[in-house]
Amino acid sequence: MPLPFLTADRSFETAAESALPHDDPDRWRRPYRPGPWRVGAAALWLLLASFVLFGAVLTALTGSVPTAAAVLVTGLLIIAGALRLLRMGVWVSRRGLRRTGFLLTRTLPWERVVSVRTVQRPVRWLGLPRTVQGQALALVRTDLPPDDTPPLLTTHTLDFLGRPMAFDRAADTVEAWAAECGRG
Structure with a gap:
């Protein structure tokens, strides 16, 4: 089963004639690949789901159908969580910029984006409260002060921890999209 959300827009690596080499600019695309930390965490969740689903089968074979149904639903929720991760x-x-979180997705049209730029600042390490010095892709919006907007990407997230070149490439691609589509 193909999982298109695992692939990145690789056309920026092959075509050098355009800042935004793309076939269909209306299709939502992630300009980078998920990092090894994110893929590893999802793989562990899927491994856990396989054990839970196996437990649901064993529970169903023992004759406790309501309990097996509850365990099956738990396994399916774990799978849904891994895919959302x-x-x-x-x-x-x-059409704009979309930030997809675990529970919430927000879409911002390009008309509300003033600028997107890379800045050096303290960033959260793997989303935890601890901060370290790193780079962040900052978004300046027309409707919020710059300090109220969380960074789009940082060098210390699940996608870019230990991969500074991947962060630079992703930040450059998002900045190019903002420059191209934000003109109006």
């Missing part, structure tokens, strides 16, 4: 990140299209 893989889908998290920043997505771009001609």
Whole structure:
């Protein structure tokens, strides 16, 4: 089964004639690949789900159907959580910028984006309260002060921890989308 949300827009690596080489600019795409930390965490969740589903089968064979149904639903929720973890990140299209979180997705049209730029600042390490010095892709919006907007990408998230070149490439791609589509 193909999982299109695992693949990144690789056309920026092959075509050098355009800042935004794309076939369909209206399609939502993630300009980077999910990092090894994110894929590893999702793989562990899927491994746990396989054990839970196996437990549901064993429970059903013992004759306790309501309990087996509850365990089956738990396994399916774990699978849904792992897939949502893989889908998290920043997505771009001609319509705007989309930040997909675990529980919430927010879409911002390009008309409300003033600028997108890379800044050096303290960033949260793997989303935890601890901060370290790193780079962040900052978004300046027309409707919020710059300090109220969380960064789009940082060098210390599940996608870019230990991969500074991948962060630079992703930040450059998002900045190019903002420059191209934000003109109006």
